[in-house]
Amino acid sequence: MLRFVLRRLLLVIPSxxxxxxxxxxxxxxxxxxxxxxxxxxNATPAQVAEIRRQYGLDQPLYVQFAVYLGQVARLDFGESxxxxxxxxxxxxxRLPATLELTVTALLLATLLGIPLGTIAAVHHNRWPDTLLRxxxxxxxxxxxxxxxxxxxxLFAMQLDWLPLRGRMSxxxxxxxxxxxxxxxxxxxxxxxxxxxxxxxxxxxPAFTLSLGGLATIMRFTRAGVLETxxxxxxxxxxxxxxxxxxxxxxxxxxxxxxxxxxxxxLLFGSTIAGAVVVETIFDWPGIGFYTVQAILTxxxxxxxxxxxxxxxxxxxxxxxxxxxxxxxxxxxxERG
Amino acid sequence: MSDAAxxxxxxxxxxxxxxxxxxxxxxxxxxxxxHGHILxxxxxxxxxxxxxxxxxxxxxxxxxxxxxxxxxxxxEDMLRLSDREMTxxxxxxxxxxxxxDPYLALNPVFTIGSxxxxxxxWHSPPTLRTERERRGHLVSLLRxxxxxxxxxxxxxxxxxxSGGQRQRLMIAGALACGPSLVIADEPTTALDVxxxxxxxxxxxxxxxxxxxxMLFVTHDFGVVAQLCDSITVMYAGQTVEAGPTxxxxxxxxxxxxxxxxxxxxxxxxxxxxxxxLVPSPLAPPTGCRFTPRCTHAVEVCSRRTPRFxxxxxxxxxxxxxxxxxxxxxx
Ligand SMILES: Nc1ncnc2c1ncn2[C@@H]1O[C@H](COP(=O)(O)OP(=O)(O)O)[C@@H](O)[C@H]1O
Ligand SMILES: [Mg+2]
Numbered sequence: 001m002l003r004f005v006l007r008r009l010l011l012v013i014p015s016x017x018x019x020x021x022x023x024x025x026x027x028x029x030x031x032x033x034x035x036x037x038x039x040x041x042n043a044t045p046a047q048v049a050e051i052r053r054q055y056g057l058d059q060p061l062y063v064q065f066a067v068y069l070g071q072v073a074r075l076d077f078g079e080s081x082x083x084x085x086x087x088x089x090x091x092x093x094r095l096p097a098t099l100e101l102t103v104t105a106l107l108l109a110t111l112l113g114i115p116l117g118t119i120a121a122v123h124h125n126r127w128p129d130t131l132l133r134x135x136x137x138x139x140x141x142x143x144x145x146x147x148x149x150x151x152x153x154l155f156a157m158q159l160d161w162l163p164l165r166g167r168m169s170x171x172x173x174x175x176x177x178x179x180x181x182x183x184x185x186x187x188x189x190x191x192x193x194x195x196x197x198x199x200x201x202x203x204x205p206a207f208t209l210s211l212g213g214l215a216t217i218m219r220f221t222r223a224g225v226l227e228t229x230x231x232x233x234x235x236x237x238x239x240x241x242x243x244x245x246x247x248x249x250x251x252x253x254x255x256x257x258x259x260x261x262x263x264x265x266l267l268f269g270s271t272i273a274g275a276v277v278v279e280t281i282f283d284w285p286g287i288g289f290y291t292v293q294a295i296l297t298x299x300x301x302x303x304x305x306x307x308x309x310x311x312x313x314x315x316x317x318x319x320x321x322x323x324x325x326x327x328x329x330x331x332x333x334e335r336g
Numbered sequence: 337m338s339d340a341a342x343x344x345x346x347x348x349x350x351x352x353x354x355x356x357x358x359x360x361x362x363x364x365x366x367x368x369x370x371h372g373h374i375l376x377x378x379x380x381x382x383x384x385x386x387x388x389x390x391x392x393x394x395x396x397x398x399x400x401x402x403x404x405x406x407x408x409x410x411x412e413d414m415l416r417l418s419d420r421e422m423t424x425x426x427x428x429x430x431x432x433x434x435x436x437d438p439y440l441a442l443n444p445v446f447t448i449g450s451x452x453x454x455x456x457x458w459h460s461p462p463t464l465r466t467e468r469e470r471r472g473h474l475v476s477l478l479r480x481x482x483x484x485x486x487x488x489x490x491x492x493x494x495x496x497x498s499g500g501q502r503q504r505l506m507i508a509g510a511l512a513c514g515p516s517l518v519i520a521d522e523p524t525t526a527l528d529v530x531x532x533x534x535x536x537x538x539x540x541x542x543x544x545x546x547x548x549x550m551l552f553v554t555h556d557f558g559v560v561a562q563l564c565d566s567i568t569v570m571y572a573g574q575t576v577e578a579g580p581t582x583x584x585x586x587x588x589x590x591x592x593x594x595x596x597x598x599x600x601x602x603x604x605x606x607x608x609x610x611x612x613l614v615p616s617p618l619a620p621p622t623g624c625r626f627t628p629r630c631t632h633a634v635e636v637c638s639r640r641t642p643r644f645x646x647x648x649x650x651x652x653x654x655x656x657x658x659x660x661x662x663x664x665x666x
């Protein structure tokens with residue numbers, strides 16, 4: 001198993017290298033004159049030349065790339081034009097909020113999607129299946145922002161059950177930062193009041209963000225279970241008196257979730273992208289919200305750092321997915 | 337043990353709803369299996385043998401309907417039991433099952449131990465209360481079916497075994513809860529010839545040792561001759577001939593039985609197969625279903641289904657010829 005994990009880690013290296021080269025070219029080479037772009041519209045030629053020298057844009061490309069790699073290695077992305085703080089500091093402060101939101105959303109999508117998909121498959125072509133299929137098409141079709149606003153109107157404005165925006169109520173002091181996840185940190189600090197407050201803030205944005213993934217995981221689980229139900233070993237297990245609930249929820253399900261779990265890895269990307277919208281609507285102090293500001297102010301350093309960061313997280317999540325596959329299916333483990 | 341036979345199937349009719357219409361897959365199936373005997377169910381592929389096995393186990397597909405008939409296990413009508421009662425009291429416990437293809441019948445992502453021990457947990461016989469006792473029981477069964485290192489085997493996965501070994505595992509699984517009946521659906525078809533022979537020998541000695549009756553489904557008369565006490569021949573969902581093995585082999589009365597025997601490699605002169613195909617259950621021939629392929633067919637054959645009657649004591653056949661023989665006192 002250790003070999004299996006190490007192999008996955010090695011396999012990621014080329015993708016990450018590709019990501020570095022691509023971002024470098026996008027930022028240094030593709031713009032016709034990056035120095036002019038950096039200097040702004042009203043800059044004089046002298047100012048542009050100064051910027052070119054300052055940023056090393058007059059150096060040969062390979063020197064520029066080496067400098068770039070050095071910066072990335074030191075996590076030095078310069079200063080954000082928008083917040084006037086080092087980009088890496090901003091990210092360090094904001095990333096945990098996004099990760100907490102995204103991980104919760106994906107967890108919700110998985111914990112609901114797998115059982116719902118299984119129920120749909122077991123009731124193939126009868127009403128529970130039809131209902132869930134309609135809902136899952138809805139989950140993809142309904143634009144997240146529209147749904148989020150409806151949820152806000154109902155649960156926050158009308159019923160006043162849940163907070164409208166933010167990550168924590170203004171009057172409350174946050175627990176000391178350890179993991180950066182408010183739910184975990186407040187538990188570690190024994191602050192149940194903070195835990196409750198953070199959880200209440202998390203419900204609406206996480207649920208909104210989970211919908212797309214929920215629909216996908218449900219569809220893949222349903223298809224997987226339907227396929228497994230056709231297998232000879234299911235007939236054999238029924239013939240040997242396996243009770244239906246154990247048969248479905250243990251022996252069939254474990255054979256059926258491989259495709260759905262692959263989707264969880266891929267969904268991480270689209271969920272982070274979705275977080276941009278959801279964070280903006282719910283005033284969630286995460287990377288998504290920050291990135292929108294960066295895009296609006298053409299803050300390219302922030303965009304670069306965020307792109308690299310998401311690439312790395314995406315790769316790590318997909319390694320995790322492979323490892324889970326290995327845990328589920330012994331044949332994958334042996335193939336290495 | 338009651339006077340009733342171990343397994344008795346009477347007048348069983350089963351149809352399946354398909355996209356192209358209703359398929360009559362079993363039509364007046366009859367069989368009797370006494371305690372401790374081995375009954376071979378023989379017929380070409382597509383004759384309904386597996387469907388019969390599934391009907392006895394109560395695991396026919398959702399689209400199937402049992403239209404009439406009785407399936408009695410030790411006198412108790414299985415068709416009266418709910419699916420839940422079948423799961424809790426019959427499948428795995430009173431009836432063990434050995435599948436056709438041991439490559440496909442084991443769940444690839446669970447260890448042998450968790451697959452074979454689970455039925456023992458659910459149907460735990462009173463003598464096996466603890467997990468340790470159940471493991472011990474299974475390990476001794478695995479040893480009995482000649483699986484080397486049985487303790488270690490429980491932790492392994494199906495793909496780590498050869499076909500013959502897997503079929504031995506399935507046999508141990510079928511016997512685990514102490515059934516009185518084992519249904520084996522072509523258990524050696526997927527194996528090579530040498531392994532086939534070993535598995536047949538093993539099955540024979542195990543049924544004798546444990547006093548188990550076996551319904552042995554096959555398309556191979558050679559296997560039947562080696563293993564079975566009696567034979568039921570099926571054609572296109574109907575039983576056409578039944579009797580003690582030696583008698584049916586020595587004196588087959590139905591033209592289909594004769595044709596099948598004639599094309600067995602041990603007997604034929606290089607000819608293979610009966611001309612024509614098993615008819616589709618969507619549009620079965622009227623009357624005797626073998627009529628279109630029968631060399632003795634006359635006009636009446638396609639009009640009337642012949643009765644399944646005793647030709648000589650214990651030897652039943654369903655054919656106009658047999659009827660006529662009887663009338664003229666042959
Ligand atoms: N679920 C089903 N739906 C429709 N037709 C079926 C189904 N199961 C079996 N059949 C048909 O019933 C006939 C008998 O099948 P089967 O019992 O598997 O025969 P055998 O085991 O003797 O080869 C075949 O013609 C097969 O196509
Ligand atoms: Mg079959």
